[in-house]
Amino acid sequence: xxxxxxxxxxxxxxxxxxxxxxxxxxxxxxxxxxxxxxxxxxxxxxxxxxxxxxxxxxxxxxxxxxxxxxxxxxxxxxxxxxxxxxxxxxxxxxxxxxxxxxxxxxxxxxxxxxxxxxxxxxxxxxxxxxxxxxxxxxxxxxxxxxxxxxxxxxxxxxxxxxxxxxxxxxxxxxxxxxxxxxxxxxxxxxxxxxxxxxxxxxxxxxxxxxxxxxxxxxxxxxxxxxxxxxxxxxxxxxxxxxxxxxxxxx
Numbered sequence: 001x002x003x004x005x006x007x008x009x010x011x012x013x014x015x016x017x018x019x020x021x022x023x024x025x026x027x028x029x030x031x032x033x034x035x036x037x038x039x040x041x042x043x044x045x046x047x048x049x050x051x052x053x054x055x056x057x058x059x060x061x062x063x064x065x066x067x068x069x070x071x072x073x074x075x076x077x078x079x080x081x082x083x084x085x086x087x088x089x090x091x092x093x094x095x096x097x098x099x100x101x102x103x104x105x106x107x108x109x110x111x112x113x114x115x116x117x118x119x120x121x122x123x124x125x126x127x128x129x130x131x132x133x134x135x136x137x138x139x140x141x142x143x144x145x146x147x148x149x150x151x152x153x154x155x156x157x158x159x160x161x162x163x164x165x166x167x168x169x170x171x172x173x174x175x176x177x178x179x180x181x182x183x184x185x186x187x188x189x190x191x192x193x194x195x196x197x198x199x200x201x202x203x204x205x206x207x208x209x210x211x212x213x214x215x216x217x218x219x220x221x222x223x224x225x226x227x228x229x230x231x232x233x234x235x236x237x238x239x240x241x242x243x244x245x246x247x248x249x250x
Contacts, residue, residue, distance in 0.1 A: 059090030
């Protein structure tokens with residue numbers, strides 16, 4: 001199986017922003033002002049990942065905008081079928097009227113798993129979501145909620161056991177703005193905890209937005225260390241920016 005993560009370059013250099021401030025910037029400047037252009041940008045990235053034989057493509061948080069500020073769900077659903085891959089995961093934004101009344105780890109976000117066979121939009125999830133992508137046991141998370149794989153192992157133990165007999169256990173993290181060394185240490189703890197779940201092999205992948213002009217590592221780990229990537233595709237976008245598609249062999 002080949003995995004791909006998409007990294008989208010922001011229009012601004014590094015800032016000390018809260019997650020809410022970043023979200024507002026993306027809605028106001030990056031995606032929300034021209035949803036059709038944003039759809040074409042994301043479509044171009046996933047098209048190139050699909051052409052490179054990726055079967056699972058991971059997008060950052062706030063990517064799959066829909067409703068008032070974005071495309072219809074039908075258009076996002078059509079990307080896997082259109083470009084020949086199996087699964088597309090990305091952080092979306094739940095309209096305020098549908099958001100949970102109590103605070104939760106997903107806040108206004110939602111998770112999309114679009115596949116050839118259908119689409120899953122889990123309502124009101126509270127942290128990482130255990131799912132099956134075909135034969136691949138998977139834990140899907142948005143940003144720092146991934147740490148709950150370590151905090152609440154009993155939730156994910158049965159999924160990890162399935163990874164012994166099937167594909168590796170995938171942990172797919174839809175990130176926000178570019179992360180640093182402290183977050184990577186957190187992810188290493190998550191990968192180590194997954195090893196305690198008795199999965200035969202664990203692959204942890206992170207997508208994110210990156211600051212304008214900044215460099216980006218590959219942000220992929222196994223339970224034994226960094227995962228070497230197979231290829232990086234650079235995709236020019238407007239105003240001199242460049243998006244990345246990083247490809248990995250599972």
